[in-house]
Amino acid sequence: MRYKGAMSSTSSLRVGTVPYLVGRPLDLGLGDEEGIDLTAAVPARLVEGLREGSLDVALVSSIELFRREGYGYLPGLAVSGRGYVASVQLFLRRAVEEVRSIALDPSSRTAATLVRVLLTERPGGAPEFKEVAAGDDPREADCDGWLRIGDAALREVAAPDAPAVFNPSQVWCERTGLPFVFAAWVVRPGVDPSPWLAAFERARERGLARLDELAAGAARDWHLPPELCKRYLREECVFESLPDMHAALLAFRDAAAALGLCSGAFDPLPLGDLRPPPPVPCRRE
Template identity: 35%
Template sequence: MTYRAGWIHYTNVAPILDSLVLPDGVTAITGVPTQMNAALMSGEVDIANISAVEFIRNAHMLEALPDFSVAVLGPVYSVNLFHTRPLKELRRIALTAQSAMSVALLEVLLRERGLCPKLERAEGEAEDLLAAGYDGVLRIGDSALREWYQVVGPLGDTQTMTTLPSTGRGITVTDLACEWFDLTGHPFTFAVWAYRKDNPPPPELVQAMREARRDGLGHLAQVAQRHAGALGLPPRVVQHYLWNFRYHLEAPDRLGLRQFASKAVPGHAPLCFGKRPG
């Protein structure tokens, strides 16, 4: 029987998926986070790198690989709130329909600040939506990374990513992962590789994923070079972006994930993780 994978192939998982060779009997499709969340829940796919909040909401039926994640400690650069007013003065925020995770994180952060702006679904680039009347726009993924750089860049020869400003062109960019770190001091886990508890992935697929991750992290400059052109960004920006991620779901990542779960989905079922490799 064929085992079906659903990949959210943003640049942030390129070190895992770029060189992945699927073993015999495994097929894959790709899509945005909300599409792959739905595909896993409907049974269209058997495993997916889904939004962590969907894993939490469906913890009664899902299990996650114990050593794969998309997490950061501090800035993520690609889950951004673009805004033209201070956070406490925001009235209307445009939300992308592509990501349940970023919306849930934004809702937690706003609630922790005691803020309740109107949240509306609207698609488009941040600057276009701001010009259309929104004073805040939530953007995710490769588009958010590119639009962040359009606002705060360019990166000078003597600068590093960490010295770039958070404002430009009359816009402030608030990195939601940074906000989470300021609130909790923990990493933020955006995605896990989840599957139904009664249908775990074949060991050959998990091993192939580990080998691909090892190859990708060992050749990060080449991975960044491959993706920089499509993103329209300097390779060193993309390389910094990639080496910033935590791909192994270590103890601090799980701690942050559980803290987010308690804030975003009170009363959720226990989070289950498969057995770590020996």
Template identity: 40%
Template sequence: GRLDVALVPSIEYFRNPDWTIVSDACVACDGPVRSVKLYGRVPIEQIRTLALDEGSRTSAALVRILLKERFGLEPQLCPLPIGTSLEDSQVDAAMLIGDRAMLPMRDRYEFVWDLGQQWSRWTGLPFVFAMWIARSGVDLQGIDEALTAARDEGVARLAEIARHEAPGLGLSEDECLCYLRDNLDFQLHDRQRRGLQQFCELAARHRLAPAGVELAFYDQPTAR
């Protein structure tokens, strides 16, 4: 079946012109994110092969943009399936997301990039990983209020969420709470929107999304 409303990776939103952002709830960061990292076995200028965690399309686009824009690199890409260990791969560098990017690595690496931090330092803006999206023709009455209320309730219960989730992730309760409270940002305000717009334009420049996309927000309707 088809969903009317869903939490969607930002890169997929750019690729679907009939979708609209329907809430100021999102998943973003404004500085280090801790859960999206690039691990390099060689100096960054020498990267020729890059493995991309199959768990994130947006982060895969982000690392490709950063490498091309800042170093002129377009490495050969290969997938890193969920559940596959980075230590088992032979690539020059690999992008990991989620809890496995937050756990200690056995191997030593030439460098480790936190991609949220790299984006923020380069652009001066937050990075938005995912937003709530609705397809065209959906009755949006009450959607914004419901999603905002759900976001606010979750933010008010971060300590409880961290306590519940930590054991299954191999992280301490304090690590989980710090991540949710200090690294993630759940508000799609003006700076986040500007960061999203810049990512959209860069994705188009590198042919990772269509050109000429105009972001459409529930509170600022735009013909896309």
């Protein structure tokens, strides 16, 4: 999928984004900016584009920063949470302390890694993690719990018969005192995004100015409670600059590397000069 306004000249920056609600506050109108060639694809395809060199920058799972050497990222332009985030949920058929098997949604490498980090060292030992095939419903797996992300998680958590949940972002924040960075604008090695930084900032400004409109559209299209969508975009997700973003990324890297889920040697550089606001404390649901 290619957005209206995308350019194809050799001087353009090839950018990939996700076709989900959570990406709109960061990419709204980005494809209409001069020199931006914007494509939308599922996260796995975006990662492939970065690795193969067909994309220069992409909004992808933060764990990718620590799985290839030489990546950078745009600081302050990310999808983060400082507490409960409704679009990443571990749904449970029994108490989390009793869970013995978990089906992982392969759509998000970061969310799956975070669940492993949080549950591996629990009392009683780690559960068995089963990654379902792409396109399969993790709820249908024969497991005590299943990870759901994105728009599908919003729909499921809003259902009248929604099961109990374990919210990974909330637990991470309570344990570490740091935000959790779900996705960032990752820059492949050898690319200098400086000429386009202002375009990314303008896209975020447009998105933040239209959060209520985006929430209303999602509620209408998916038959969800309007307040759920509004709360999700306005209160749960953080799209603005965080002073402890890099510290949060490195804390996640170290926790994942301790389990062999990524390299602990990579320290990706924030590219650009965005001034962060004062820190915001973690929220409790």
